[in-house]
Amino acid sequence: MTRFTTAWHPTPVGDVLLAFADGGDLVALHVEHDERTHAIEQMARRLPGALEHDDDAAEAVAAQLDEYFTGARRTFDLRLDWRLARGFTRTALEAVCEIPYGETAAYGEVAMLAGNPRAARAVGTACRTTPFSIVVPVHRVVRADGSLGEYGAHPEVKSHLLDLEREAAGG
Structure with missing residues (x-):
């Protein structure tokens, strides 16, 4: 067990x-x-x-x-066990990790990074179901029009994380 x-x-x-x-x-x-x-x-x-x-x-x-x-860390140095994210979900979440600190990318852009340009909705599902909130920065993924989206029914959390990163990055 x-x-x-x-x-x-x-x-x-x-x-x-x-x-x-x-x-x-x-x-x-x-x-x-x-x-x-x-x-x-x-x-x-x-x-x-x-x-x-x-x-x-x-x-x-x-x-x-x-x-x-506190704005002192921009990336996480952790060993992740991906057992709860497989297939394209894992690929999409790994692509999310490529979005620079303090920046955002649209779901479609992440789909392209993940090797499947038509999978923007699947990227949304991967972000919604991520087992690694915060350390895999799904908060950096936004809608094509630049709006934030729901972030698990807590858009205020997404906004807080993005504001924190933009402030710490000096922009």
Whole structure:
């Protein structure tokens, strides 16, 4: 049976639930806007195996998140376990990682980066279902007209992250 470790970390956009595989790789980072109990239940459904809570497991990720939110970190140096993102979803999310800090790209542009120019909607689905909020910067993906979009029904979070990056980047 696979064992996963979870931990919570507070951020300016809400508490994040972190999940790690046995080897310490990050399996998921989810910003919780509602109840922690609901988030744990959702995570348990996505990760078949034992979930154990250990705040110490999050130390390295927590430090990088804190640096990001102060504007001191522009990229994350984390080992990601991609088991929750496969096929084109993973390809699209890896392409999202190429969007420079403080900048945005349209869904169609990300589809081109991912090698499938007609897959803008699939990029939207990948962004909506990403297991790695914030560390895979799906907040940098916008609509073709430049508007932000919904960002999991929390466009204010997307706006906050983009404003933080633009301010830290000096623009």
